[in-house]
Amino acid sequence: MIQSKKSIDELKEISKNTRRLILETLAEAKSGHPGGSLSAVELLVALYYVVMRHDPKNPQWLGRDRFILSKGHAAPLLYSVLAQQGYFPIDQLKTLRKINSMLQGHPDTKKTPGVEMCAGSEGVGLSVAIGEALAGKMDKKDYRLYVMMGDGEMEEGQIWEAAMCASKYRLDNITAIVDRNGIQQDGLTEQIMPIEPLSAKWKAFNWNVIEVDGYDFEQILRAFEKAKQIRNKPTVIIAHTTKGKGVEFMEWSPEYHGKVPDKKTVESIVKQLK
Amino acid sequence: MLSVDEMGHILEKPKMSSMRDAYGETLARLGEEIKELVVVGADTTGSIKTSIFGEKFPERFFNVGIAEQNLVSVAAGLAMAGKVAFASTYAVFAPGKCVDQMRNAIAYPEVNMKLVASHAGISVGPDGASHQELEDLATMRAIPNMKVVVPSDPTSTARLVEILARTRGPFYMRIARPNCPIIYTPEQATKNINLGKVTVLREGSDASILACGLLVYEALLAAKKLASEDSLSVAVYDMHTIKPLDADAVVKTAKATGAVVTAEEHNIMGGLGGAVAEVLSERYPVMMRRVGTMDTFGESGEQAELMVKYGLTANNIANRVLELRGANQR
Numbered sequence: 001m002i003q004s005k006k007s008i009d010e011l012k013e014i015s016k017n018t019r020r021l022i023l024e025t026l027a028e029a030k031s032g033h034p035g036g037s038l039s040a041v042e043l044l045v046a047l048y049y050v051v052m053r054h055d056p057k058n059p060q061w062l063g064r065d066r067f068i069l070s071k072g073h074a075a076p077l078l079y080s081v082l083a084q085q086g087y088f089p090i091d092q093l094k095t096l097r098k099i100n101s102m103l104q105g106h107p108d109t110k111k112t113p114g115v116e117m118c119a120g121s122e123g124v125g126l127s128v129a130i131g132e133a134l135a136g137k138m139d140k141k142d143y144r145l146y147v148m149m150g151d152g153e154m155e156e157g158q159i160w161e162a163a164m165c166a167s168k169y170r171l172d173n174i175t176a177i178v179d180r181n182g183i184q185q186d187g188l189t190e191q192i193m194p195i196e197p198l199s200a201k202w203k204a205f206n207w208n209v210i211e212v213d214g215y216d217f218e219q220i221l222r223a224f225e226k227a228k229q230i231r232n233k234p235t236v237i238i239a240h241t242t243k244g245k246g247v248e249f250m251e252w253s254p255e256y257h258g259k260v261p262d263k264k265t266v267e268s269i270v271k272q273l274k
Numbered sequence: 275m276l277s278v279d280e281m282g283h284i285l286e287k288p289k290m291s292s293m294r295d296a297y298g299e300t301l302a303r304l305g306e307e308i309k310e311l312v313v314v315g316a317d318t319t320g321s322i323k324t325s326i327f328g329e330k331f332p333e334r335f336f337n338v339g340i341a342e343q344n345l346v347s348v349a350a351g352l353a354m355a356g357k358v359a360f361a362s363t364y365a366v367f368a369p370g371k372c373v374d375q376m377r378n379a380i381a382y383p384e385v386n387m388k389l390v391a392s393h394a395g396i397s398v399g400p401d402g403a404s405h406q407e408l409e410d411l412a413t414m415r416a417i418p419n420m421k422v423v424v425p426s427d428p429t430s431t432a433r434l435v436e437i438l439a440r441t442r443g444p445f446y447m448r449i450a451r452p453n454c455p456i457i458y459t460p461e462q463a464t465k466n467i468n469l470g471k472v473t474v475l476r477e478g479s480d481a482s483i484l485a486c487g488l489l490v491y492e493a494l495l496a497a498k499k500l501a502s503e504d505s506l507s508v509a510v511y512d513m514h515t516i517k518p519l520d521a522d523a524v525v526k527t528a529k530a531t532g533a534v535v536t537a538e539e540h541n542i543m544g545g546l547g548g549a550v551a552e553v554l555s556e557r558y559p560v561m562m563r564r565v566g567t568m569d570t571f572g573e574s575g576e577q578a579e580l581m582v583k584y585g586l587t588a589n590n591i592a593n594r595v596l597e598l599r600g601a602n603q604r
Contacts (some may be wrong), residue, residue, distance in 0.1 A: 075453075093462045117354075118383045123372050128379060131351015131359070134336065138312075139356075158375075161341035165348065169336070243327045 006049050008217045012083070014049060015041045019246045020270050021093060027266040029076075029097040032105065035256040036150060037077035039181040039241040042215050042274035044081050047146055051224045056086040060115040065143050066132060068117045070125025071179065073258075078115070079103050087114035117273035123156025125149065127178060130162055133171040143176045144228070149167040152184030154195040160205070166234040167206035174234040175227040176207075179214070181243035185257045202236045214239035246273055285498055288491070290454030294392055296428035297449060298323025301360065301433040305331045308439055308540065312352050314338060316345040316363040322392045324362050342371040345507050346389060350379045353387040358439055364398075365407035365448055367392035373413050380444045381419040387445075388438045394448040395539030396572035396580045397488055403571040407448075412447040413542025415517050421588045422470070422516040423447045424538075424546075426490035427456050430473075430514060433463040448487070450539065452577050457512075459547040470515050472523040478509035481595045484524065486513045486546050488586075489537035489565065495588035500595055508595060513546055521553045528560045533598045535563045542566040561601055563594035 006014070018041050026032045044067075046055070052065040068213050076096065083090045088102065095101035102111045106120030119125055129145040136143050153159060166174055178198070186192050195201075202209045208230045212219040220239070227235035243257070244250025247269050261269070305311050305327055309582060312334045319325040319337055328335035338344050346368055349361035361368065368391055369376050380387050396406045414422050423438070423445065425431040431449055438445045456464070457475075466473045473491070476497050485493035490512045497508040509527050513519075513536075528534050534554065536547040547564030567584050581587055 118378055121378045124343070124379050125376055126349050127347030127375075127544065128351040130344075131348040131353070132355040133351075134348070135312075135352050135355030135357050141551075158341075158343040160349070161338070161344035165338050165341070165344055194572065 001183060010041070011045055015045050016262060017274055018077070018080045018084065020043060021083070021090070022076045023098050023247070023266045024268060025076050025080060025093040026260045027263045028085060028094045029096060030260060032076055032260055033258050034076070034260060035183065035243040035250060035253065036071060036179065036181065037074045038245045038247065038250065039243050039247065040074060040077060040148060040179040040214065040239070042217060043177055043179065043220060043239055044077055046220045046224065048081050048085055052146065053143070056114065057163040057195070059087060063141065066116050066129070066145050066147065067108055068119070068125040068129050068147045069107055070119055070147050070226050071122065071153055072119030074148070075103070075105065075107050075127065078107060078110070082112070082114040084123065088112070094250060106254050121151065122153045123158040126162040126166070129174055130166050130169070130171060133166070133173045134169060136173055142171070146177065147174065147175045148179060149194060150184070151178055151180045154178065154198065155193045163202065163205040163207065167264050170232040171223065171234045172231050175224065176234065176236040178236060178238045179241055180238050181241040183243040183252065183254050183257060187254050199238055206233065208233045208235040209238065211233060211238045211240065214241035215245070277385070285494060288454040291428040291430055291456055292453045292523045293425060293428050293449035294321070294323045294430040294451065295377055296431040297390060297392070297435055298326035300332050301327040302433040304436060304439050305334065308358055310356060310358045311439060312336070312357045312359050314344055314345055314349045314352070314359065314361045316340060318363045321579050322362050324360070333531035341373050342368040344385070346372045346375045347379050349387045350375070350385045353385045357545050359387045360390055362390045362392065364405065365394035365410050368412055369446065370407060376414065376420070376446070377417050381417045381460045384419050384443050388440050388447065389445070390435070390447045390449065393451040395450055395487065396484065396520045396567065396584055396586070397539060397577045398451045399577045400574045402574040404546065406572040408567050408572070409544070410446070410448055411516055411538070411540050411546065412548065415421055415544065415549065419444055421445045421518065423439065423514055424486040424516055425449060425514055426487055426512050427454055427458060429458040429463045430512070432460070434514060437469050442475060450488050454488055467514060470518045470520060472520045473512040474509070475512055476508065476510040478507040478531060480506040480508055481535065481599060482509040482511065482527040482531045483535050483537060483591060483595065484511045484513050485537040486516065486551055487539050489539055489591070492586065492588040493537050493591055496595065499588060503554065504596065506595070506599070516546055518547055518548050519553060521557070524550055524553050524556045528554055528558045532560050533595065533602055534560055535565060535591060535594045535598060539564040539586055540566050541569055543569055551553055561598055563598050565591050565594055578581050
């Protein structure tokens with residue numbers, strides 16, 4: 001199924017609703033990772049509502065584009081988008097992280113329709129995408145791989161093993177996205193383990209690099225479209241984002257990487273969401 | 275069961291060959307029949323002989339360089355997209371460097387990926403302790419959904435590779451570097467090597483030796499020695515499937531003999547010896563002895579010297595059997 005094109009205003013409205021779902025879901029779960037879920041909302045909304053070819057009624061469709069959430073701790077974001085798309089009922093969101101739930105704390109392919117990889121251990125998703133991209137080329141299928149990584153995840157050695165490998169095999173069917181929100185669990189990435197110059201690193205590994213404002217839909221959509229046109233090279237989109245985006249006291253706060261506000265606080269935040 | 279007569283000839287003057295050659299040749303043969311078969315390597319493809327497959331099917335063969343975490347994860351991705359994916363390098367590196375990926379990206383979602391690691395154990399020889407993997411069975415066995423197999427000769431290697439290729443789900447298989455005695459004919463292997471079932475090489479009433487890998491041959495020599503020198507009737511089982519362990523067969527032989535010795539080219543902790551002890555302690559406790567490396571690293575040396583120094587020999591197995599019988603009589 002090809003998604004009908006949405007206007008930018010519609011995408012903004014969907015993003016606002018997604019933020020609300022993430023916050024309510026986390027408040028109900030009482031634990032989880034709000035900061036890195038809120039930072040990447042627009043990127044996922046763009047992928048699932050405009051860019052990717054997929055069918056919520058047939059999650060295993062062989063011709064689908066595949067989205068791998070390598071930064072698995074942003075599961076509330078993925079689940080909120082999948083639920084709105086109809087992969088499973090929205091009321092399942094309130095079972096997140098609870099016993100017997102289909103929604104595990106980190107994504108589980110066997111339990112949740114639409115989840116493409118059991119992620120949670122950082123640094124692995126890009127390699128898995130390479131395997132699927134190689135298979136796609138081998139089978140002469142035109143599906144694409146989208147992999148979202150965290151910026152803290154750039155510190156994992158395996159990322160660079162994979163970066164070399166994807167350019168060796170000229171995997172132009174991979175678009176990687178780095179959610180460059182600047183914060184990891186212990187603090188600022190540039191204090192914990194500097195990853196800059198990030199763009200130059202990926203270029204040095206022979207990737208096509210595009211930098212975007214992670215909240216500007218026009219830039220985001222143009223970047224994904226450009227990535228589809230590039231031949232013989234994988235593309236990485238470095239999206240400049242804000243950890244905890246949309247909730248004033250969470251923005252730029254390492255504390256809210258893995259801390260969840262209570263239900264009452266969430267009720268008042270949700271009213272103020274723009 | 276294979277009759278003692280059938281087995282007799284191999285103990286006199288065995289033909290020698292390598293598990294690695296059998297592995298590479300079997301992949302190349304299966305590649306014809308199984309179009310979805312793909313192989314991923316990490317700069318050790320010549321040594322492990324997966325290059326035989328690579329020469330025949332270059333479009334289904336990938337070399338990711340010296341990058342073991344990427345090796346197994348790329349193979350996982352290939353499997354998730356419908357391929358039957360084999361990944362191989364030396365056992366110290368994979369699973370050694372990628373237990374996390376084997377656990378989270380492969381076993382947890384039950385991906386149809388097979389890690390076949392070569393050069394396991396101290397038989398790798400002069401390269402020394404850094405290259406002598408003695409913990410892999412313990413780490414892989416403890417991961418849910420992961421099946422673990424250890425062939426004992428080139429023929430059973432070929433048979434087990436075919437079983438892996440045709441059985442869905444994640445597997446870990448370990449093979450050894452050196453040339454080793456050929457125990458089975460292809461027909462015997464096809465008939466007698468089955469996943470999750472022990473292969474009975476000798477039945478016995480006085481003691482049971484449960485062995486895997488290169489130690490199966492040593493176990494056969496030990497049983498022969500015990501028969502001729504001590505008039506003991508000793509069972510020998512090839513425990514090629516470490517997981518799922520054939521627990522019923524283990525209990526049955528323990529009941530029949532009351533004395534069980536395990537033998538493996540692995541730390542005595544957590545491998546075959548550990549698996550057998552877990553079963554027997556719950557279902558039919560008997561005295562056991564575990565032959566393996568005694569929670570120590572290896573060192574450089576020739577294979578034969580190392581096997582003697584670290585007690586991985588027919589003599590040591592036979593002595594453990596005698597010791598156990600002595601203990602049981604006290």
